[in-house]
Amino acid sequence: MIIKKYQAGTETEAIMLAKEDLGKDAIVMNIKTIKPKGLFKIFRKTQVEVTAAVDENQEIEKKSESKTTEQFNSQISEKLHPDQKKEDEEAKALNEKLNSLAKLLEEQIEQQKKDERPSDKKEVVQQKEKAVSGQKKDEESDKILESDTEKKEQKASKDAIRNKSIDLIMEQLTGNEVSYTYAKQIVDEITHTGNVRTLDDMLSGVYQKIILKLGQVQPIAMEKEDKKPKIILFIGPTGVGKTTTIAKLSSKLILEQKKKLAILTADTYRISAVEQIKTYASILSIPVEVLYEREEVEEVLPKYKDYDYILVDTAGRSHKNKDRMDDLKEFMEGFSKYSTSVYLVLSATTKYKDLKKIVSLYEDISDCNLIFTKLDETDAIGNILNIKLDTGMALSYVSYGQNVPDDIEVMNPQVIAKQVLGGGDGYGSGR
Incomplete structure (x- = not known):
């Protein structure tokens, strides 16, 4: 069997081409429409393709002219479509023109790039950089x-x-x-x-x-400043524990520092005060002198000129009693010729408001160092810091019980700071 395909502008024309080529007995096996492709498809028309077949043994009528199938098809196409060849030639020419135009445009673009000024390039670069x-x-x-x-x-x-x-x-x-x-x-x-x-x-x-x-604490100096005995006076309101504090410090100076000392007491207002201090002095084997008048100071002191320290216990004075405060000031003036230190004894249990009044009155009498007692009777010791900042007076000792000589020591600012901040055990708690 011989099978061939034929294309024409219409289905009828394609079948006619097949019949003329294969003979009138040619059988149409398939017909399909072929759309133009490529860049120039808009200039071409849609074609119809016919697939036809004929038996090989069947005699095919030939035309008198001996032509090849392609020549025959060409002739038939020219007869049926005398303008098709012209259209193809025009499309080919147009394609060549478009290709030439495209090439020309490419050459112009390339030349423009070469001719582009440096300033233009710089501007473009700057614009890009700016972006x-x-x-x-x-x-x-x-x-x-x-x-x-x-x-x-x-x-x-x-x-x-x-x-x-x-x-x-x-x-x-x-x-x-x-x-x-x-x-x-x-x-x-x-x-x-x-x-x-x-x-x-x-x-x-x-x-x-x-x-x-x-600040820096200032306990009793362990060395004498000169040949005269160092005189230490203890002042403060009633009931703060001055006498007991003197007994504790005396014990430490004698037992620990091996110092030679005597005690003078002017606390003749309080019942049993003299007997109390004499009892402590007897235990420590130290002399005690009782002073009733200021004039007695000059009589007593020469007896102890070779001693290291003389501790003086004064009567408690209410800060509200001006006359008693004046008496204390006059009594203390009797020691003005000697090297003296004054310690103001205060109770840690006293309210801040009262402490401020007490301190303000004693400040008028003398410069003082501070001793705070009864720390074992309170959990709030912020007044130590308050009074220190109010007065600028130096801190020295704290006491926290009745045991002599154990319950007293040089104030440790670190312990006070910890206790104020709620950390660690305070004085008198078995630290």
Whole structure:
């Protein structure tokens, strides 16, 4: 069987081509429409393709002219479509023209690139750089915004922690009767440094600040300043424990420091006061002199010119009794020729308001160092810090019981600071 395909403008024309080529007995096996393809399809028409077949043994009528199948098809096509060849030639020519035009455009573009001025290139580069820079700035702005937001959140969290820490420390200090003014002053001095980040940082800073504010303690000097005996006077209101404090210090000076000392007492107003001090002196084997008048000072002191220390117990004076305070001042003037130190004895159990009045009156009499007694009878010792900051007087000793000579020692600012902050055991608690 012989199978061939034929194309024409219409189905009828394609079948006619097949019949003329294969004969009238040719069988049409398939017909399909072929759409033009390629760049110039708009200039071509749709074709119809016919697939036809004929038996090989069947005689095919031939035309008198001997032609090839292609020539025959060409002739038939020319007869049926005399304009088709012309259209193909026109399309080919148009294609050549378009190709030439495209080539010309490419050459012109290339030449334009070569002729482009450096300034133009620079401007283009600058524009590109500006665009990239703008994009980077936008990205950086976004990052900065995110960073700022994160920083604000972190700062808010830190501020909340810091404020809570401040509240806790302020509550602890004022709960131990540190005045609000001094408590706030201490906390502000710590927080304003900018180095406080946690509660531990703040506690550590406040602890160190309290120690600094308590200052250097000044106990009884262990060496004499000159050949004369060192005279130490103990003053203070009634009931604070002056006599017991003298007994404790006398014991330490004799037993621990091996010092030679005598005791003078002017506390003749209180019943059994003289007997009490004589009892302590007898145990320690030290002399005691009772003074009733100021003039007796000049008579007694020469007896003990070779002694290391002379401890003087004065009568308790109410800060509300001006006459008694004047008597004390006059009595103390009798020791003006000698090397003296004055210790103001105060009870840690006294209210801050009363302590301020007491101290203000005794300040007018003499410069003093401070001794606080009865620390075993109170849990709040903030008044020690308050009075220190009010007066600037040096701290010296603390006492916390009736045992002689054990329940007294040189004040330790670290212990006071810890107790004020609620950490550690205080004096008199078996530390």
